[in-house]
Each structure stands twice: as C-alpha cells, then as structure tokens.
Amino acid sequence: MTERWDRVRAPVVDVLLAVVLTVATQVELSLAEVVEGPEWAQRLTFLLATLAVGLRRSAPLGAALICAAAMAAQTPLGAAGVVGGFLALMVVTHSVALRSERVAACVGLAGVLIGVHVYDVLFWEETSVADLVGNAAIFVGIWGLGRGARRWREHAEQRRVEAAVAVRDQEERARRAVREEQTRIARELHDVVAHGISVMTLQAGAARQVLSDDQPAVTAALLAVEDNGRRSLDDMHRLLGLLRPADGPDGGLQGTGVADLVERTRAGGLPVTVVTFGSDHDVAPSLALTVHRIVQEALTNALRHGSREDVVVRLHYAPDEITVEVDDQGRGGGGVGTPGSGLGLIGMRERVAVFDGDFVAGPRDDGGWVVRARLPRIGAPV
Known part of the structure; x- marks a missing residue:
C-alpha cells in the first residue's frame, strides 16, 4: 500500500x-x-x-x-x-x-x-567574466549536489541489499546448523539406545538358555524379546544410514565425562572451576551426553571469544532435573562454530529441546557471558 x-x-x-x-x-x-x-x-x-x-x-x-x-x-x-x-x-x-x-x-x-x-x-x-563564471558555478554546483545525492542513494541501496543478503545467509546457516545438530543428536541417541537394546537382547538370550524345558511360555516370550530386539537394532542401523553423510564421521559416543573435558580445556589455557551439587551416577546416558555437549560448546565459546578469565561450570543433579550453568567471567561472544554466528547456541538449544528443557544464553551485566540449561529427568529419552 x-x-x-x-x-x-x-x-x-x-x-x-x-x-x-x-x-x-x-x-x-x-x-x-x-x-x-x-x-x-x-x-x-x-x-x-x-x-x-x-x-x-x-x-x-x-x-x-x-x-x-x-x-x-x-x-x-x-x-x-x-x-x-x-x-x-x-x-x-x-x-x-x-x-x-x-x-x-x-x-x-x-x-x-x-x-x-x-x-x-x-x-x-x-x-563580464564574473557573470560568466558565476552563472556556470551555480548550475554546476546544483548538478554536483544531485550527483552526490545519487551516489549516496546508490550506496544506501547497496548496503540495504547486502544487509538483506547477510540476513538470508545467516538464516540459511541457522537452518543448516539446526539440521546438522539434529542429525548429530539422532546419531548419538542411536548409540545410546542401541547399546541398551543390545544388552537387553543378550540378557534375554542368556535367561532363555538357563530355563528348563517345562516352561515353554516363558521361553517363547524371551525368544520374542530377542527377535524384537534384533529387528529393532537392524531398523535403527538402517535409519541411521540415512542420517550419516556419505563421507562424514561416524558420530558415535565420544565420552560423556565433564571432568576430562575440563582438564583438556585447562590445558588449552582457560582457567575452569567446576562446582557440582548432587551425584551423576544415575543419570541416563543420553542425558549425560547432552550435559557434556552443552559444557563442551560453552567452554569452546569461551576459548574462542573470551579474554581467558575464570570460567565457572556449575552442575546441579537434582532428583527431577539437571541444571547446567557455564559462567564466563571474561568477554566471551555468543556464537560457536563460526565466530559471531551463534550456530553453537542453536545446537545447544536443539539438544535441550529434545528433553523439553529450558535454555538461556546471554551477556552478563559486567561484560561476561553465561549459559544456563535445565534438563528435566522425568520423561527424558533413554
């Protein structure tokens, strides 16, 4: 209009x-x-x-x-x-x-x-010469102002187009990052779930072998568990083949220990303090992996964009949820993956969303950067 x-x-x-x-x-x-x-x-x-x-x-x-x-x-x-x-x-x-x-x-x-x-x-x-030059100067000056205004308009239009292209590129990178992160999450969850199904299938087979022959109903039930377990593993492997890039890495579990991650980060020159409340011995593998990835992304962000000030990692293992906070007291930026792109934040947000949790990341009042995630235990994938 x-x-x-x-x-x-x-x-x-x-x-x-x-x-x-x-x-x-x-x-x-x-x-x-x-x-x-x-x-x-x-x-x-x-x-x-x-x-x-x-x-x-x-x-x-x-x-x-x-x-x-x-x-x-x-x-x-x-x-x-x-x-x-x-x-x-x-x-x-x-x-x-x-x-x-x-x-x-x-x-x-x-x-x-x-x-x-x-x-x-x-x-x-x-x-007179003064009249000749004066009249010419008036109109040449007016013409020059018009050309200057045209160049300013062209420059402003070029900046507008470049800004629009940059926004579209950023949106495309964000969408691609979401897809890639979802694929990585699917592969990691596959490894976790496949391990659990394998153990369940093996245990069912072991139980079936020690049963006596006079319990055909139980034997049949265990055979069904073994068969369904094997089929489920086959289906998962076939589906995972659709998610894995043809020339990409396997993307399996790379360990979920936060302690090892912190030690490697300290070796990189970033002072890190870990404060833990509660115990992590009963955390589901998929949830533990998500905690590891959030801490990993946040510490990588602090290494890339921070001023090598102290970073505090707080892990609170409550009975109903896990809270992760990475407090960078330096001047860490907002993006991981590409400097200033924010793609790392997208990845962390996607991982937290898998568990219907809450994720917040932003600058501190004193110039640092803080990442907080809340991961409910109830109803979490296993």
Missing part, C-alpha cells in the same frame, strides 16, 4: 510543482515593469520552461533539455524581470543529475549550460 501510494504521489507532486511555478511565472510577467520583445513569446517560452518541471522524474533528461531550450529561445527575444524560469532550470538541473546515468546527466548539464550562456554569446560585449 505504501509503495503504491509513493508511485502515485511522486508524479502528482511534480505536476503540482510545475503548475505552481507556471502560475507564479505568468503572474510575474503580468506584474513586471519591463518586458522586452513580444509578450506572447515571453509567456510561451516561460510556460515551456516551467511545465517541463512536471517531467523531472519520468524524463529528467527531456525535462532539462526542454527547459534549457526554452530559456535559450527566450533570451534573444528580450528580457523580463522574472525569476520563475531560472528556478525551473535549477530544479531540472538537480533532477537530471540525481535521476540519470552518468552520460545522460552530463548531456543534461551541457544543455543547461548552453541555455544559460546563450545570452553571454549573443551579447558578449555586455558580459
């Missing part, structure tokens, strides 16, 4: 400006004390000059040439004490510089200067 109104408003404004200049100029001619030459010719040439202003957007070069020609034709006819024609010439000079390409703008300027200096050529004995 706004763009449509702008398209309608621009020509209306131009027409109104042309009408106002035309009326004002014709009134000036009527009130002028001295009008040399045929009055009708003066009125006609000024009429052409002022009406050309209405074309300053749709045909800026044409408007400049028409106005300049009208003023050039008016000069040999005599003189009239009005300024409306020169105001119109100034308007179209600025418009041809602002709205035309370089060649057309230069042609327009040349036409304007010719129109302005016809008097100087015809009556050179009455012309």
Whole structure:
C-alpha cells in the first residue's frame, strides 16, 4: 500500500510543482515593469520552461533539455524581470543529475549550460567574466549536489541489499546448523539406545538358555524379546544410514565425562572451576551426553571469544532435573562454530529441546557471558 501510494504521489507532486511555478511565472510577467520583445513569446517560452518541471522524474533528461531550450529561445527575444524560469532550470538541473546515468546527466548539464550562456554569446560585449563564471558555478554546483545525492542513494541501496543478503545467509546457516545438530543428536541417541537394546537382547538370550524345558511360555516370550530386539537394532542401523553423510564421521559416543573435558580445556589455557551439587551416577546416558555437549560448546565459546578469565561450570543433579550453568567471567561472544554466528547456541538449544528443557544464553551485566540449561529427568529419552 505504501509503495503504491509513493508511485502515485511522486508524479502528482511534480505536476503540482510545475503548475505552481507556471502560475507564479505568468503572474510575474503580468506584474513586471519591463518586458522586452513580444509578450506572447515571453509567456510561451516561460510556460515551456516551467511545465517541463512536471517531467523531472519520468524524463529528467527531456525535462532539462526542454527547459534549457526554452530559456535559450527566450533570451534573444528580450528580457523580463522574472525569476520563475531560472528556478525551473535549477530544479531540472538537480533532477537530471540525481535521476540519470552518468552520460545522460552530463548531456543534461551541457544543455543547461548552453541555455544559460546563450545570452553571454549573443551579447558578449555586455558580459563580464564574473557573470560568466558565476552563472556556470551555480548550475554546476546544483548538478554536483544531485550527483552526490545519487551516489549516496546508490550506496544506501547497496548496503540495504547486502544487509538483506547477510540476513538470508545467516538464516540459511541457522537452518543448516539446526539440521546438522539434529542429525548429530539422532546419531548419538542411536548409540545410546542401541547399546541398551543390545544388552537387553543378550540378557534375554542368556535367561532363555538357563530355563528348563517345562516352561515353554516363558521361553517363547524371551525368544520374542530377542527377535524384537534384533529387528529393532537392524531398523535403527538402517535409519541411521540415512542420517550419516556419505563421507562424514561416524558420530558415535565420544565420552560423556565433564571432568576430562575440563582438564583438556585447562590445558588449552582457560582457567575452569567446576562446582557440582548432587551425584551423576544415575543419570541416563543420553542425558549425560547432552550435559557434556552443552559444557563442551560453552567452554569452546569461551576459548574462542573470551579474554581467558575464570570460567565457572556449575552442575546441579537434582532428583527431577539437571541444571547446567557455564559462567564466563571474561568477554566471551555468543556464537560457536563460526565466530559471531551463534550456530553453537542453536545446537545447544536443539539438544535441550529434545528433553523439553529450558535454555538461556546471554551477556552478563559486567561484560561476561553465561549459559544456563535445565534438563528435566522425568520423561527424558533413554
């Protein structure tokens, strides 16, 4: 709606400006004390000059040439004490510089200067150097302002386009990061769940072998457990094949020990303090892996973007939930994966979402960075 109104408003404004200049100029001619030459010719040439202003957007070069020609034709006819024609010439000079390409703008300027200096050529004995230079300087200056405004507009448009492209690229990177993180989560959960199913299947087979032959119902039930377990493992392996990139890493478990991760981070030069509340001995493997990944991403972020100040890792193992907080007291940035991209935060948020938890990351009041995640135990994947 706004763009449509702008398209309608621009020509209306131009027409109104042309009408106002035309009326004002014709009134000036009527009130002028001295009008040399045929009055009708003066009125006609000024009429052409002022009406050309209405074309300053749709045909800026044409408007400049028409106005300049009208003023050039008016000069040999005599003189009239009005300024409306020169105001119109100034308007179209600025418009041809602002709205035309370089060649057309230069042609327009040349036409304007010719129109302005016809008097100087015809009556050179009455012309001074100051008048010649002054008149040229006025219109060259106006033309230069128009070209400067055009370059500023082009630069602003280029920045707008670049900003739009950057936003689209960032959104695409974010979507790709989400897909990749979801794939990694699926692969890791596969390893955890596959291990549990394998153990269950083996235990069912062992139990079946020690049963006596007079318990056929139990034997059949255990056989069904073994068979379903093997089928489930086969299905999971086939589905995982769709998630793994053809040339990518296996993506299996890489350990879930936070202590080892902290030691490696300390070796990298980042002071890390770990504060633990509760015990992690009964944490489900998938949940422990998520805790590990959150701490890993946050510490990597502190290494890349921080100022090597102290980092405090707080782990609270409550009966119903696990709370993870990584407090970077330096000046860590918000993104991991690509500097400043925020893709690491996306990955952490996706992992927490698997467990219907809460995730918050943001700057500290004193300039640091803090990551907090709450992971419910009830209903968590195993």
